[in-house]
């Protein structure tokens with residue numbers, strides 16, 4: 291494999307990987323000397339580049355996993371050395387042409403900074419999800435109402451148990467909806483429509499477990515006379531509600 295390195299501001303090489311290692315040990319190049327080989331998206335300091343071959347790009351020279359970065363364009367994870375940097379953003383090799391094209395055209399690009407969703411946007415998403423769940427709950431209500439009407443002919447107290455079943459079902463439906471949608475897509479239908487999504491503090495995706503915890507955190511936000519929601523208005527710029535504090539999540543624009 292041919293390596294190139296920077297010597298007195300000039301590109302030098304090619305040299306083999308062994309030679310490069312020898313030069314590093316011999317002090318001819320420093321650990322922070324920029325080196326490059328085919329397959330690397332950009333010139334990389336020698337210390338992080340050596341040992342990271344294309345077939346073994348997720349482990350560094352020490353066998354430790356190397357840092358990974360999320361591509362700002364496709365959102366997939368890549369070893370940092372396989373991405374190029376733009377501002378705070380990193381873009382994978384495959385997305386680089388599209389990303390640069392967007393930059394040229396002046397189209398909005400994701401520069402890696404989280405754009406926290408405004409309260410009104412989040413509120414709209416909550417209302418939309420509320421409407422969706424209301425339709426589902428009404429259907430459930432009709433179905434169970436019908437069942438309880440039949441059951442009540444034989445046993446009038448059955449209505450009470452049916453009410454409990456209905457309540458449990460409504461919570462189960464809402465919890466599954468939120469957990470599965472946010473865990474899989476990062477957003478419920480309401481959030482998708484408002485072009486926002488839930489992420490963890492560094493912009494990464496939310497796991498199913500965290501998503502489920504967040505749903506029950508939301509219950510707590512509601513139970514505190516909505517104070518859990520109201521605090522988001524004063525949390526600048528991240529706009530975290532109580533459930534975002536509890537689960538270390540943020541709501542951002544896609």
Ligand SMILES: [Zn+2]
Pocket residue numbers: 361362363364365366381382383384385
């Ligand atoms: Zn990409």
